[in-house]
Amino acid sequence: MTADVFLFWFLAIVTVVSGLAVILMANPIYSALCLAMTMVSVAAIFVTLQAYFLAGVQLIVYAGAVMVLFVMVLMLFDLKHELQAFSRGRFTGAIKIGAVGVLAGLIVGAVTAVIMNMKEGVSAVATAVPSDATKPLAEQLFLNHVFGFEALGVLLLVVAVGTVALSRSKGGTHARH
Amino acid sequence: MTSMGSTTFEITINLIKLVLVFLMMVQMVPILVWLERRGSAFIQNRFGPNRVGPLGLVQLLADAVKFLTKEDFAPDKANRFMFYASPIFALIPASIAYMAIPMSVPLKLESATYLIQGFEINVGIVFILGVSSLAAYTILMAGWGSGSKYSLMGAMRAAAQIISYELALGLSIVGIILLYGTFNLTEMITAQQGILQFKAFGYTMSNSWLPNWGVFYQPVGMILFFAATFAESNRLPFDLAEGEAELVAGFHTEYGGFKMLMFFIGEYGHMMIASGLMATFFFGGFSIWNLTPQEVYQWFFAHTGSELASNILNTVVHFVSYFIKLAIFLWIFIHVRWTLPRFRYDQLMDLGWKTMLPWALANTMITAAIIFATSYFIL
Numbered sequence: 001m002t003a004d005v006f007l008f009w010f011l012a013i014v015t016v017v018s019g020l021a022v023i024l025m026a027n028p029i030y031s032a033l034c035l036a037m038t039m040v041s042v043a044a045i046f047v048t049l050q051a052y053f054l055a056g057v058q059l060i061v062y063a064g065a066v067m068v069l070f071v072m073v074l075m076l077f078d079l080k081h082e083l084q085a086f087s088r089g090r091f092t093g094a095i096k097i098g099a100v101g102v103l104a105g106l107i108v109g110a111v112t113a114v115i116m117n118m119k120e121g122v123s124a125v126a127t128a129v130p131s132d133a134t135k136p137l138a139e140q141l142f143l144n145h146v147f148g149f150e151a152l153g154v155l156l157l158v159v160a161v162g163t164v165a166l167s168r169s170k171g172g173t174h175a176r177h
Numbered sequence: 178m179t180s181m182g183s184t185t186f187e188i189t190i191n192l193i194k195l196v197l198v199f200l201m202m203v204q205m206v207p208i209l210v211w212l213e214r215r216g217s218a219f220i221q222n223r224f225g226p227n228r229v230g231p232l233g234l235v236q237l238l239a240d241a242v243k244f245l246t247k248e249d250f251a252p253d254k255a256n257r258f259m260f261y262a263s264p265i266f267a268l269i270p271a272s273i274a275y276m277a278i279p280m281s282v283p284l285k286l287e288s289a290t291y292l293i294q295g296f297e298i299n300v301g302i303v304f305i306l307g308v309s310s311l312a313a314y315t316i317l318m319a320g321w322g323s324g325s326k327y328s329l330m331g332a333m334r335a336a337a338q339i340i341s342y343e344l345a346l347g348l349s350i351v352g353i354i355l356l357y358g359t360f361n362l363t364e365m366i367t368a369q370q371g372i373l374q375f376k377a378f379g380y381t382m383s384n385s386w387l388p389n390w391g392v393f394y395q396p397v398g399m400i401l402f403f404a405a406t407f408a409e410s411n412r413l414p415f416d417l418a419e420g421e422a423e424l425v426a427g428f429h430t431e432y433g434g435f436k437m438l439m440f441f442i443g444e445y446g447h448m449m450i451a452s453g454l455m456a457t458f459f460f461g462g463f464s465i466w467n468l469t470p471q472e473v474y475q476w477f478f479a480h481t482g483s484e485l486a487s488n489i490l491n492t493v494v495h496f497v498s499y500f501i502k503l504a505i506f507l508w509i510f511i512h513v514r515w516t517l518p519r520f521r522y523d524q525l526m527d528l529g530w531k532t533m534l535p536w537a538l539a540n541t542m543i544t545a546a547i548i549f550a551t552s553y554f555i556l
Contacts, residue, residue, distance in 0.1 A: 052300040064307060065310065065343065134360065
């Protein structure tokens with residue numbers, strides 16, 4: 001077993017287990033922390049694929065900023081009610097069992113696909129990008145897809161402004177009476 | 178080792194290096210604590226610890242023993258898993274990020290080349306920012322896991338502050354990234370060696386005694402970056418997270434003994450990362466004033482006549498140079514802590530969002546415009 005194979009399986013197991021924990025944990029705070037863990041391990045998988053820039057951005061944006069805000073907001077809530085709503089009741093139980101079934105199917109499918117690929121010798125690591133993928137990525141983003149990229153930026157800005165506007169209108173937390 | 182580990186020998190060397198850099202970081206903490214206590218005493222005109230050993234140096238050992246032998250205590254309402262896990266997590270981001278900073282020129286011994294850094298990663302600065310931004314989780318976990326209002330409030334403050342200043346921190350170094358055209362820390366240091374000279378409008382401008390350091394190109398970026406790193410490491414004047422007057426001690430109110438010491442090590446680790454990055458971005462990294470490593474090597478070779486000895490001496494001298502810069506910035510951290518009072522919370526947020534962010538943005542735009550103009554128009 002080479003280091004690459006060991007790293008792949010280790011990180012894959014960590015990613016899948018922490019991803020499972022996101023939906024299996026009763027406590028939303030644990031779910032959010034497990035989601036952060038999933039993102040960190042996905043960043044580590046990017047590193048093993050030599051996509052260092054993507055790994056760094058994954059850490060900064062998703063794990064470092066977005067999920068921190070989620071965790072922060074969740075910690076401010078009194079979560080006793082949510083704990084009960086998600087851990088009792090027939091309806092949620094059925095949803096849970098169904099979701100776990102679908103997920104188990106997905107996992108089995110993914111693992112068999114990987115094993116078959118490995119038998120054929122089509123390794124994901126072998127077809128990896130050149131060691132410095134930052135520049136090609138930037139060229140793709142800012143030369144070939146610059147309109148879509150900027151349009152997405154404007155869209156995000158509109159969403160942010162809209163959220164603020166909605167929260168300040170009637171019934172929001174900062175409503176002007 | 179240039180590659181991360183294709184042979185057993187490389188993997189072994191890399192593992193040893195990881196342990197060594199981690200130990201170096203942890204071992205600097207007691208010295209920094211001693212420096213901080215003696216330094217604060219010097220600033221405030223009192224003695225500080227001076228009873229145990231010469232100059233009070235053995236006080237550190239006594240403190241460590243005291244921390245180890247304290248009662249292992251967890252509050253009744255605490256979430257025990259989080260409460261015990263978060264001090265351990267506090268060490269991880271700081272130590273991983275510190276390993277990516279190059280500390281000296283690579284050591285050439287016979288056939289192999291050893292990098293004097295934990296590991297080389299091509300997007301060094303993105304990686305360091307990404308890993309150290311994970312520190313917010315440990316603070317949130319500690320605050321929530323303690324099951325105490327003071328802890329939770331302190332954690333909220335700290336996390337909000339870290340997220341706010343991360344923006345200014347990231348933007349303040351975009352100028353330096355544009356200037357050197359790379360994310361790689363070693364290449365940045367290489368670009369800063371020698372005397373100050375640059376090409377503009379087709380002319381080469383140079384100078385006889387100033388070094389080619391980033392601070393002369395990016396003074397505004399330097400100030401913004403240094404201020405933002407103070408906020409990132411939760412030090413005064415930004416230590417709202419542990420405002421003693423209102424929050425007891427912030428997120429580590431409920432922690433005692435060695436668990437508290439681990440948070441301390443994390444905080445000092447962030448100080449060391451900040452100082453190392455300041456040296457790397459703006460003050461030439463490990464390089465010596467006005468000299469390139471080749472010139473230093475030539476000087477040693479002329480005096481010793483042995484390649485092996487000159488290689489080793491070259492690495493050692495550059496490590497000392499790096500360490501002096503690191504120590505100067507660490508001392509500035511300590512001196513500022515004992516000089517400035519704490520901000521009010523709204524002042525803190527105003528400074529982050531309404532002052533530093535616009536300045537960093539303007540710095541980025543102006544730098545980009547100047548770099549474009551000086552390289553595109555040839556007079």
